[in-house]
Amino acid sequence: GDSVTQMEGPVTLSEEAFLTINCTYTATGYPSLFWYVQYPGEGLQLLLKATKADDKGSNKGFEATYRKETTSFHLEKGSVQVSDSAVYFCALVISSGSARQLTFGSGTQLTVLP
Amino acid sequence: DVKVTQSSRYLVKRTGEKVFLECVQDMDHENMFWYRQDPGLGLRLIYFSYDVKMKEKGDIPEGYSVSREKKERFSLILESASTNQTSMYLCASRLLTSGRPSNTGELFFGEGSRLTVL
Numbered sequence: 001g002d003s004v005t006q007m008e009g010p011v012t013l014s015e016e017a018f019l020t021i022n023c024t025y026t027a028t029g030y031p032s033l034f035w036y037v038q039y040p041g042e043g044l045q046l047l048l049k050a051t052k053a054d055d056k057g058s059n060k061g062f063e064a065t066y067r068k069e070t071t072s073f074h075l076e077k078g079s080v081q082v083s084d085s086a087v088y089f090c091a092l093v094i095s096s097g098s099a100r101q102l103t104f105g106s107g108t109q110l111t112v113l114p
Numbered sequence: 115d116v117k118v119t120q121s122s123r124y125l126v127k128r129t130g131e132k133v134f135l136e137c138v139q140d141m142d143h144e145n146m147f148w149y150r151q152d153p154g155l156g157l158r159l160i161y162f163s164y165d166v167k168m169k170e171k172g173d174i175p176e177g178y179s180v181s182r183e184k185k186e187r188f189s190l191i192l193e194s195a196s197t198n199q200t201s202m203y204l205c206a207s208r209l210l211t212s213g214r215p216s217n218t219g220e221l222f223f224g225e226g227s228r229l230t231v232l
Contacts (some may be wrong), residue, residue: 043204043223093219106156
């Protein structure tokens with residue numbers, strides 16, 4: 001079945017450090033890939049997405065590139081801020097499939113220290 | 115912007131009580147979902163609904179039921195709350211993806227309802 005494997009946390013960085021959160025997937029068909037972010041006490045918000053191979057999603061300084069050859073969608077940011085502290089979820093959707101074909105990774109807790 | 119509203123951010127209930135968690139979306143989405151989120155377990159799907167009056171069990175439906183009488187509203191019901199149902203509950207919605215190739219199928223989430231069962 002479809003699955004998403006995320007880098008285990010927690011991850012703790014100093015402000016202005018470089019961030020990478022690894023995400024790899026296995027899927028039948030051609031998934032769309034997403035990163036969601038969950039700030040403390042809130043629901044999940046879509047951070048960025050990519051719908052086909054080599055697409056790059058970007059938002060708020062975060063980027064991720066859909067790499068079909070390595071089945072990866074790693075999240076990166078060049079200079080993190082304290083306000084980026086949150087839990088990050090990688091997810092995939094098989095768009096042509098049923099509603100059940102939504103798969104989330106286990107989430108990675110990021111803490112950024114001033 | 116899509117808005118998914120969960121009726122209660124925080125609830126405290128007693129064991130055996132019947133609990134209703136309400137979710138309303140304002141963008142005419144066909145699909146709606148209920149997840150629970152627990153530390154170390156990520157998001158787990160409880161129930162989902164393809165469309166009005168349709169429902170299907172997710173991965174952990176035991177102890178829960180749902181109601182979808184109107185397209186915009188999806189209710190999660192705990193018939194007799196137990197302490198192991200203490201959790202964060204997340205509602206989500208999305209457009210039906212089948213037949214809409216331009217729709218990438220992402221979910222839109224509510225703010226979450228944190229339920230404590232004593």
